[in-house]
Amino acid sequence: MRVLGVDPGxxxxGVGVVEGRPGRPCTLIDYTVVRSDPGDDLAHRLLNLDLALTELVARHRPDAVAVERVFSQHNVRTVMGTAQASAVAILAGARAGLPVQSYTPSEVKAAVTGSGTADKAQVTAMVTRLLRLDAPPRPADAADALALAICHVWRGGIKSKLAAATAAAVAGRNGGRL
Amino acid sequence: MRVLGVDPGxxxxGVGVVEGRPGRPCTLIDYTVVRSDPGDDLAHRLLNLDLALTELVARHRPDAVAVERVFSQHNVRTVMGTAQASAVAILAGARAGLPVQSYTPSEVKAAVTGSGTADKAQVTAMVTRLLRLDAPPRPADAADALALAICHVWRGGIKSKLAAATAAAVAGRNGGRL
Structure with missing residues (x-):
């Protein structure tokens, strides 16, 4: 399965695309970082990000999209921008009809390093090793997105299947109302 | 000018559409509340909201979209959902090529009631009076969206013109890079 991971900001x-099967090594397909200028108008920034992610989804045709879950522990001002970027990423996947799954930072760290409290350097080192790259991904922001994509491949899309089943059950309970 | 206001959630x-000119009474075009079930998958909820807002923009063809600015003072968990809904609303306007402007709750309250600290009942009462409605908008969530739209009409889109000028200046300074 091919997974596009997004570390929203x-x-x-950060965006990373990998291909693989649960329990097998993954292959790197692509990675990049979509940037925008903090001085720009918010509508321009969100539209830019939407265009870039929609294009990446169309180009790489992943089977699923994995997005890092936004946490409230951080600086509240930063969290709002991150929450808005994550909405754009989730929408880019959902509009393409793809399953979209969120993972917490600790789930991702545990999946690639074995420890939910691993630091950024450890995650980057493991992503580099797991994808058999000659050097760590540059810019470093992409490493987290690749870790997310690897995490989703290795968990075999199980969470998204459960989520789909739950959603179907909820829809049934509500008489099909979304 | 016709303005579509969004009170994101x-x-x-809440969504409200009004038409008018600065300093003149506004006319109600439409209002509604787009709902989603908190038990549903986040991707479904955001996609639903995107489809609904995109359809409303296409149906009413507003000249501008006004969205309430999300504040960090609230409960952080709620703020993240509100921030994600606001990103969907801003994108729905930007994707249609429309200017999108954000207003703080106090700017909106000041515009329609004369006081930045007016309560919800006062805002609803003034929206009802200003649009010459026989009864307050139901559901009440729509009143804030209508107040946002009235606020934008009365400010004559001045903020969005300033924002566009600033964006153009920034783009020029950066050699046209967005």
């Missing part, structure tokens, strides 16, 4: 949004 | 998103 308004100023720097 | 994931569970209840």
């Amino acid at each position: 308004l100023t720097r949004c | 994931l569970t209840r998103c």
